[in-house]
Amino acid sequence: xxxxxxxxxxxxxxxxxxxxxxxxxxxxxxxxxxxxxxxxxxxxxxxxxxxxxxxxxxxxxxxxxxxxxxxxxxxxxxxxxxxxxxxxxxxxxxxxxxxxxxxxxxxxxxxxxxxxxxxxxxxxxxxxxxxxxxxxxxxxxxxxxxxxxxxxxxxxxxxxxxxxxxxxxxxxxxxxxxxxxxxxxxxxxxxxxxxxxxxxxxxxxxxxxxxxxxxxxxxxxxxxxxxxxxxxxxxxxxxxxxxxxxxxxxxxxxxxxxxxxxxxxxxxxxxxxxxxxxxxxxxxxxxxxxxxxxxxxxxxxxxxxxxxxxxxxxxxxxxxxxxxxxxxxxxxxxxxxxxxxxxxxxxxxxxxxxxxxxxxxxxxxxxxxxxxxxxxxxxxxxxxxxxxxxxxxxxxxxxxxxxxxxxxxxxxxxxxxxxxxxxxxxxxxxxxxxxxxxxxxxxxxxxxxxxxxxxxxxxxxxxx
Amino acid sequence: xxxxxxxxxxxxxxxxxxxxxxxxxxxxxxxxxxxxxxxxxxxxxxxxxxxxxxxxxxxxxxxxxxxxxxxxxxxxxxxxxxxxxxxxxxxxxxxxxxxxxxxxxxxxxxxxxxxxxxxxxxxxxxxxxxxxxxxxxxxxxxxxxxxxxxxxxxxxxxxxxxxxxxxxxxxxxxxxxxxxxxxxxxxxxxxxxxxxxxxxxxxxxxxxxxxxxxxxxxxxxxxxxxxxxxxxxxxxxxxxxxxxxxxxxxxxxxxxxxxxxxxxxxxxxxxxxxxxxxxxxxxxxxxxxxxxxxxxxxxxxxxxxxxxxxxxxxxxxxxxxxxxxxxxxxxxxxxxxxxxxxxxxxxxxxxxxxxxxxxxxxxxxxxxxxxxxxxxxxxxxxxxxxxxxxxxxxxxxxxxxxxxxxxxxxxxxxxxxxxxxxxxxxxxxxxxxxxxxxxxxxxxxxxxxxxxxxxxxxxxxxxxxxxxxxxxxxxxxx
Numbered sequence: 004x005x006x007x008x009x010x011x012x013x014x015x016x017x018x019x020x021x022x023x024x025x026x027x028x029x030x031x032x033x034x035x036x037x038x039x040x041x042x043x044x045x046x047x048x049x050x051x052x053x054x055x056x057x058x059x060x061x062x063x064x065x066x067x068x069x070x071x072x073x074x075x076x077x078x079x080x081x082x083x084x085x086x087x088x089x090x091x092x093x094x095x096x097x098x099x100x101x102x103x104x105x106x107x108x109x110x111x112x113x114x115x116x117x118x119x120x121x122x123x124x125x126x127x128x129x130x131x132x133x134x135x136x137x138x139x140x141x142x143x144x145x146x147x148x149x150x151x152x153x154x155x156x157x158x159x160x161x162x163x164x165x166x167x168x169x170x171x172x173x174x175x176x177x178x179x180x181x182x183x184x185x186x187x188x189x190x191x192x193x194x195x196x197x198x199x200x201x202x203x204x205x206x207x208x209x210x211x212x213x214x215x216x217x218x219x220x221x222x223x224x225x226x227x228x229x230x231x232x233x234x235x236x237x238x239x240x241x242x243x244x245x246x247x248x249x250x251x252x253x254x255x256x257x258x259x260x261x262x263x264x265x266x267x268x269x270x271x272x273x274x275x276x277x278x279x280x281x282x283x284x285x286x287x288x289x290x291x292x293x294x295x296x297x298x299x300x301x302x303x304x305x306x307x308x309x310x311x312x313x314x315x316x317x318x319x320x321x322x323x324x325x326x327x328x329x330x331x332x333x334x335x336x337x338x339x340x341x342x343x344x345x346x347x348x349x350x351x352x353x354x355x356x357x358x359x360x361x362x363x364x365x366x367x368x369x370x371x372x373x374x375x376x377x378x379x380x381x382x383x384x385x386x387x388x389x390x391x392x393x394x395x396x397x398x399x400x401x402x403x404x405x406x407x408x409x410x411x412x413x414x415x416x417x418x419x420x421x422x423x424x425x426x427x428x429x430x431x432x433x434x435x436x437x438x439x440x441x442x443x444x445x446x447x448x449x450x451x452x453x454x455x456x457x458x459x460x461x462x463x464x465x466x467x
Numbered sequence: 468x469x470x471x472x473x474x475x476x477x478x479x480x481x482x483x484x485x486x487x488x489x490x491x492x493x494x495x496x497x498x499x500x501x502x503x504x505x506x507x508x509x510x511x512x513x514x515x516x517x518x519x520x521x522x523x524x525x526x527x528x529x530x531x532x533x534x535x536x537x538x539x540x541x542x543x544x545x546x547x548x549x550x551x552x553x554x555x556x557x558x559x560x561x562x563x564x565x566x567x568x569x570x571x572x573x574x575x576x577x578x579x580x581x582x583x584x585x586x587x588x589x590x591x592x593x594x595x596x597x598x599x600x601x602x603x604x605x606x607x608x609x610x611x612x613x614x615x616x617x618x619x620x621x622x623x624x625x626x627x628x629x630x631x632x633x634x635x636x637x638x639x640x641x642x643x644x645x646x647x648x649x650x651x652x653x654x655x656x657x658x659x660x661x662x663x664x665x666x667x668x669x670x671x672x673x674x675x676x677x678x679x680x681x682x683x684x685x686x687x688x689x690x691x692x693x694x695x696x697x698x699x700x701x702x703x704x705x706x707x708x709x710x711x712x713x714x715x716x717x718x719x720x721x722x723x724x725x726x727x728x729x730x731x732x733x734x735x736x737x738x739x740x741x742x743x744x745x746x747x748x749x750x751x752x753x754x755x756x757x758x759x760x761x762x763x764x765x766x767x768x769x770x771x772x773x774x775x776x777x778x779x780x781x782x783x784x785x786x787x788x789x790x791x792x793x794x795x796x797x798x799x800x801x802x803x804x805x806x807x808x809x810x811x812x813x814x815x816x817x818x819x820x821x822x823x824x825x826x827x828x829x830x831x832x833x834x835x836x837x838x839x840x841x842x843x844x845x846x847x848x849x850x851x852x853x854x855x856x857x858x859x860x861x862x863x864x865x866x867x868x869x870x871x872x873x874x875x876x877x878x879x880x881x882x883x884x885x886x887x888x889x890x891x892x893x894x895x896x897x898x899x900x901x902x903x904x905x906x907x908x909x910x911x912x913x914x915x916x917x918x919x920x921x922x923x924x925x926x927x928x929x930x931x932x933x934x935x936x937x938x939x940x941x942x943x944x945x
Binding site (some may be wrong): 040042051052070073074090099114119120140166167169267390398411416 | 476477478479480481482484485486488491508509511513514515517518520521524525526530531532533534535536539546547549550552553568569570573574604605607609677678681683801803840847850851853867929943
């Protein structure tokens with residue numbers, strides 16, 4: 004493998020701020036966070052997928068995939084990351100290499116592609132994504148990007164995260180490394196304020212950032228740069244001037260948060276927009292860090308005042324659903340921190356969590372779940388589709404909340420299901436989002452179709 | 468007749484094309500109790516899986532050999548072995564169907580050789596599960612090629628001569644055909660007393676039915692027995708030019724004669740199909756099709772007012788493109804832009820001047836330049852249609868932003884009827900309402916009527932100085 008990618012991967016694996024990592028022996032650390040995949044029984048995206056997910060929400064950049072048609076042709080424009088301005092990020096650019104390129108190398112085609120994009124679309128920057136085939140044949144995308152940058156006078160950024168180096172999560176971090184190496188710190192903002200923050204690892208899926216931004220606006224806190232949801236190239240480039248940063252729960256970009264703290268003295272905390280308590284805690288942490296970095300002390304009091312009003316407003320609205328949702332059983336299948344951050348809101352609405360997945364959760368996450376759900380919390384490490392189906396079919400749960408992948412397991416068992424992953428069309432962030440989530444659960448549970456689809460056809464009813 | 472040209476661009480913008488291994492695995496999904504698998508990195512499978520889930524709104528069985536860079540360089544024998552054994556243990560399918568990818572083809576894995584080793588080593592453990600392999604590098608061809616190659620690979624692996632059954636007919640659907648299309652073809656054959664043996668048959672697996680139990684493999688489709696008895700048919704009907712090779716292979720191996728129908732959309736095209744079935748079965752065309760035909764004629768008469776003369780821009784894989792474009796031309800519409808993904812013998816017969824092997828950016832630019840009034844392509848055309856300000860009619864795969872992909876019907880009299888009505892209604896809904904300012908007079912006429920000289924002055928344009936009649940004449944000549 005390319006020595007540079009290999010060094011980057013080791014670097015990412017040794018991430019000191021990652022709790023997963025802290026609990027490992029030196030030998031385990033070296034092996035890194037890529038669990039050995041089991042052929043014939045694996046699911047999930049590759050490292051290229053991960054890098055693209057992490058960076059594509061930068062909306063004004065041309066994202067060019069260097070590889071055969073599969074990598075872009077089978078996958079483009081498939082996420083719900085929203086933009087408030089440019090839609091260039093939704094344009095699919097790929098070198099679509101052919102057999103001759105595989106034999107003679109694809110570097111020339113790549114260089115020409117960058118030129119065509121700059122001539123036709125004039126973006127502030129081009130991001131070039133490496134893929135398996137072009138990595139295997141030895142195309143040097145760093146060199147091509149360097150030459151293209153010089154020639155066209157525009158940033159052309161190599162993102163070296165070919166699919167076969169590991170899973171999606173590793174790709175998130177390799178994508179982040181590209182920003183650290185080539186983008187962050189290369190431009191300056193017009194002005195700075197004591198209230199400037201970065202939000203790291205938020206992708207603005209279904210426009211969720213906009214459920215949170217009004218809260219920050221009201222407090223006078225400015226999102227200097229969101230990495231990467233609804234982001235602009237220059238915002239990322241001058242993000243090093245923020246006073247503080249929030250790292251959004253999933254840890255997908257923990258390396259950006261920690262290295263920006265190291266390099267630019269930007270303190271960060273790990274927070275979540277999901278769940279009422281979490282949203283409030285996030286606002287408090289933002290205020291605390293900004294005050295620590297010199298913002299006026301009164302920010303804290305204003306934050307508390309806003310939290311009090313907004314929490315009450317949200318809980319009042321959720322409580323209205325309580326009589327209808329009390330005692331309904333929820334199976335929650337999702338990754339990492341989201342598990343416990345959603346649990347509290349569901350409990351507020353009277354829902355009972357009969358099981359939650361902890362496949363991607365840390366030790367700390369699991370402790371929090373126990374705290375919330377009691378010692379006998381039903382934590383599911385790795386549930387096969389067949390087991391999920393059985394659990395729903397046997398009515399051990401009334402509704403499943405999960406990602407799109409397991410949607411049909413629920414629906415084919417004729418059980419209500421709600422999408423809470425990346426491809427969803429509803430936004431569930433902040434106070435507003437939790438109210439919406441509870442409303443959606445109510446809507447799903449009480450839809451009249453359930454009774455109809457479960458009723459057997461008259462001719463299938465055995466005469467008594 | 469059309470000239471076929473390839474795009475000269477280095478960079479593909481907004482791909483129309485999808486990759487070969489995905490087309491191959493999609494074909495494998497039309498086999499019962501099958502587990503399709505891509506031999507590549509897990510992303511290859513993940514992207515394809517998500518695409519098909521979004522299209523069908525169904526669980527999609529698709530596995531991966533989960534290659535990483537070390538296993539790629541050392542060769543994928545171990546990964547394929549583990550994958551096959553894992554799948555056998557967890558799902559025990561009748562068939563494990565493997566398609567290679569760009570990654571493993573670049574390395575040059577000898578998968579056929581690996582499979583021989585694996586069968587020898589684990590013969591007993593794998594009893595009851597067949598394995599088939601097709602070579603489909605991502606950097607060659609397109610989705611439709613992958614579909615065709617997969618069907619050919621299945622025939623090569625399983626078709627054998629066997630005792631002829633007089634009412635049996637093999638049907639090889641085109642890659643674009645939906646479960647509804649396949650059902651329509653099967654029912655048509657049944658109306659002639661013929662039994663259709665459909666390869667591949669996604670109408671059994673991806674039609675959205677609700678099974679009684681959870682199964683991780685395909686939920687229906689052609690059974691292994693159907694594959695092994697392809698040789699029992701009296702004829703093979705190939706429903707798209709891409710199926711030429713597969714149909715010929717059945718004839719070569721089993722002596723079953725074949726006929727290729729390049730399309731089943733359009734009046735004349737389905738007339739030919741029914742005439743052929745009538746000849747094959749020795750039965751007259753059933754009354755229900757005679758009735759459906761006059762209904763189609765009526766719709767053609769009603770719709771030609773709205774469809775005739777309309778400018779259409781179409782982007783689709785060759786077999787689908789051909790059926791749509793021919794039907795459009797037969798309704799008097801003009802195909803002003805035609806873009807496709809991969810070479811095919813049908814392209815030269817397209818009813819337009821040029822067919823471009825290109826992408827959706829090409830289609831958008833050509834549609835704009837030619838003033839197309841409707842954009843016809845898969846769901847990825849949505850951004851282009853929005854920019855062009857014209858309606859998008861979704862045809863083909865993927866169709867991720869609308870429901871009911873499995874139930875779209877485009878073949879036969881009924882399918883043609885639905886398609887033409889969709890076109891007509893789209894134009895009806897978009898109908899221009901005339902305004903007082905729609906027919907402005909040219910400046911010269913206005914000047915002439917005002918009694919003044921020619922607008923350009925000096926009489927250099929040659930028009931008379933004041934006579935209105937001569938002004939009109941020169942306008943007409945211009």
